[in-house]
Structure formats: C-alpha cells, structure tokens
C-alpha cells in the first residue's frame with residue numbers, strides 16, 4: 001500500500017525568520033494524521049514544504065521512501081500527492097465540473113503537443129476523466145451542481161468541489177488544509193464520513209490541518225502538535241488535548257496555571 005510520508009528535520013527560514021525548526025514525523029500508509037497547533041504555528045508552511053509550494057531550507061521529505069523535498073507540485077502528483085487549500089481557489093465563472101477537471105491534467109497521456117492537437121487518445125482520455133469527475137461529484141453529493149458556475153455555490157460546497165478536484169488526481173496521499181473551516185455542523189459531519197471513506201474504500205493516507213478539535217478527535221489515528229514552528233508533541237488526539245504543554249501553547253502559560261489551580 002502506498003501513501004507513506006516521512007519528514008526528517010524539516011526547517012524553513014525566510015530571511016532571518018524561522019518558520020519551521022527541525023520538524024520530523026512519519027505517517028504510515030492508510031493512517032489519518034492530524035496536524036494541529038495555535039495560529040501561526042507553521043502548519044500551512046509545513047504543508048507547503050510537503051506539497052512543493054515551499055522548498056525547505058534543510059531537512060528531508062520522503063513519500064514512500066523517495067526523497068521529494070523541493071520537487072514541483074506536478075512531480076509530486078506523480079508520487080501520489082494531492083492537496084486542498086485553506087481557501088479554495090476555484091475558477092468562479094467556470095462550471096463545477098470544469099473546476100474538478102482542472103485536477104486531471106496530470107493524468108492525461110502524452111504531452112502538451114499531443115493535447116494541443118487533441119489526438120484520438122487525448123479525446124478518449126478526456127471523455128474518461130469527465131465521466132470519472134461526474135462520478136466523484138455524485139459520490140460527494142454534488143452531482144446536481146456539475147453544470148452550474150462555481151460562483152453559484154456556497155463556501156462549504158466550494159470545499160467539496162476542491163476535494164473532488166484533488167481526488168481526480170487519484171492520490172495515495174492527501175493533504176487537507178482546514179477542510180472544516182466555515183462549514184456548518186451538518187457539513188462537518190458529512191466531511192468526517194467522507195474522509196473516513198477515503199481511507200477505507202480508497203486506501204488514501206490523509207494528513208489534515210484543522211482547528212476543529214471535534215473533527216480531529218473523530219478522524220485521526222494520531223496528531224502532531226506544532227508550536228512556534230517546532231514539534232511540541234505527538235500522540236492521540238485525547239493525549240494532545242490533555243497535555244499541559246499543548247494547553248499552555250493554546251491558551252498561554254498564565255491561563256494554564258489558573259486552570260490547574
């Protein structure tokens with residue numbers, strides 16, 4: 001089974017600012033790992049180092065044992081990596097289906113020249129991808145919206161469209177950046193069911209950044225807590241929630257001491 005992720009001593013600096021400091025952990029294939037921590041802890045920056053949007057200043061990122069730090073997102077897609085973003089960037093005038101298909105270019109056979117000439121092989125692949133995109137939308141409760149412009153959908157539904165776009169890449173490793181932000185209670189419940197199914201039905205390893213502790217507790221096998229760019233602890237969600245270091249990082253030293261008194 002693919003989808004294993006290992007980080008070794010990943011550090012990231014911008015000029016004199018240290019954003020990540022020697023972060024290391026491993027995610028086994030098929031696991032769901034939560035990456036949590038207070039605002040500004042470095043969670044999205046770490047995602048960016050894994051997904052090729054930032055190059056770590058030092059350290060190693062391995063997907064299924066292959067070193068990938070500094071590789072471009074298109075290369076990482078070939079290693080089975082897909083991600084979603086904190087703020088989905090959809091083409092608002094394009095239809096929902098067209099937005100999902102944007103995730104598919106990495107799966108088209110041939111190269112730019114063949115795509116430009118729309119050879120029979122390209123056209124067949126496009127038809128197959130379109131059918132697969134529609135099936136993904138159906139499966140995620142969005143089939144009814146396939147031919148609507150994306151700007152007619154709510155923020156919560158945009159997140160669903162972005163997830164379908166990532167899934168069309170057929171990832172073995174999926175990074176979800178704050179998937180529950182801005183969702184209603186019902187939408188969060190639906191999201192939990194969807195992500196569980198990604199593991200059980202599709203063998204996808206998931207790393208999720210999220211502030212919604214209910215979702216983290218319901219979904220994850222383990223969590224890694226970041227604070228000020230460094231790993232504070234690693235354990236189950238329950239262990240993290242009762243760890244004094246984590247409580248202190250979230251609510252501050254003084255408040256933690258008050259609570260203990």
Ligand SMILES: Nc1ncnc2c1ncn2[C@@H]1O[C@H](COP(=O)(O)OP(=O)(O)OP(=O)(O)O)[C@@H](O)[C@H]1O
Nearest residue numbers: 014017019037038039040041042043044045046086
């Ligand atoms: N390109 C950049 N240049 C300079 N500083 C950056 C850059 N990207 C991130 N940072 C800094 O790195 C720190 C961590 O930011 P990051 O967005 O990774 O945190 P986060 O844990 O995801 O926060 P949140 O939960 O609020 O989304 C912040 O202080 C941020 O300003």
